[in-house]
Amino acid sequence: MTKIISVTSGKGGVGKSTVSAGVAAAFARRGKKTLIVELDMGLRGLDLMLGMENRIVYDLGDVLQGRCLPWDAVVQSEEIPRLWYLAAPSRTLLQFRFEDLVKCVNDLKEKFDIIILDTPAGLGISMMAVRDLSDYAVIVATPDPVCIRDGAKVAEMMEEMHFSDYGVMINRVSRAAVRKSSIHDLDDVIDGVGAPLIGVLTEDLALQNAQSRGLILPEDTRPSKVFLALSKRLEGIYVPLVIDRL
């Protein structure tokens, strides 16, 4: 059965697309047919991260406005053949019906083992996507108080919706990030967000550089190993959480 995973956050810019791309690549490398659907209407970015910006013909906006069928807008990665991408529209969609988005994702479901929904920050579309489409939600949070408070709001809202399959992925952890904030350690982030820990990714310059050049990091790099472990945990496979020394 296809598993749909939303990647969310309260605050913007914390690494949702990074986590979406990384975990999708990990699933695909493990042999799962994997699709990333980018829901950040008007703020497309994954095309650049995945090095696919020149290959987008149709996007989610075209699907939602009836200009093409969902499958026509799906692009296959050349680098990782089991990875596919459905890009967000590059311009804001002033109006679309959420039911059409649900239908689009459901129409694509039968072709994939895993669908990753890269949702926009905040409590709007992302929470609707969690409620109506997802089997699991990853809340991405960085170790800073504002992000933790916003992450807690996301977790609270999920509880209000009686959605309990979620966990927190702490991103951009570094000695400097922890020292700069009032956070003492990662337990403060877990307690602050109020969600079980599902992964930890440290600040990684190589990851950032690769993204800005549209490259997916090789499998033997530290972030790729973190995403590989995350992809297994998301399937219920026990992988011990090893946190790199800061």
Ligand SMILES: Nc1ncnc2c1ncn2[C@@H]1O[C@H](COP(=O)(O)OP(=O)(O)OP(=O)(O)O)[C@@H](O)[C@H]1O
């Ligand atoms: N672990 C990390 N190490 C270094 N840089 C990172 C890491 N995670 C994310 N970044 C950088 O942070 C920036 C924002 O990341 P990203 O676009 O994934 O965030 P986002 O939550 O999807 O943003 P938005 O809310 O705008 O959609 C990018 O420049 C990315 O390269």
